Amino acid sequence: MSKLAEFKALEAQLAAQLQQLDAMKNDSGLKQEIEFEQKLRALLEQYGMGLRQVISILDPAKALKVATVSASSTAQRKPREVKRYKNPHNGEVVETKGGNHKTLKQWKQEYGSDTVESWVK
Structure with a gap:
């Protein structure tokens, strides 16, 4: 492919991606999610908490399961052969x-x- 054809193809891809970006910027659902994330992070910072701490408060069973899975995945290792x-x-x-x-x-x-x-x- 010639450089000119490659340039035009990339330019067309860029234009399509810019249109998708504009459409997402105007999406009210995305705006709500962004606002929620910002408020949640501010609240976590205000109380000095992390996401894992919040999960352990809201759903202790899941927090225990996550801790067990992560600990067991690193703890189990194939024994070395003699x-x-x-x-x-x-x-x-x-x-x-x-x-x-x-x-x-x-x-x-x-x-x-x-x-x-x-x-x-």
Whole structure:
């Protein structure tokens, strides 16, 4: 597509979006929602409250459910698998769930990380 055609297409899209914006600005329902939001935020600020606090006051069961869901989603994590590394140079075996093992760190420093990872059984 030529640059001129692309420019005209974008210009037409912009004009259509501007018409939609004007139509929304004149919508009484939108004006009511904006006014409600402004008054609600002012009221929350006046009393030093947050939305979560208001929800917990108005609907304690839902607030408890939301807190439980958010806590359980972060708390549940797949347990790490135990990895067994066998050093072919001396036959020593290290079992660990993570990479923060003293002997494993020494091996990685001495032989290189890629080499040590190839020793996993």
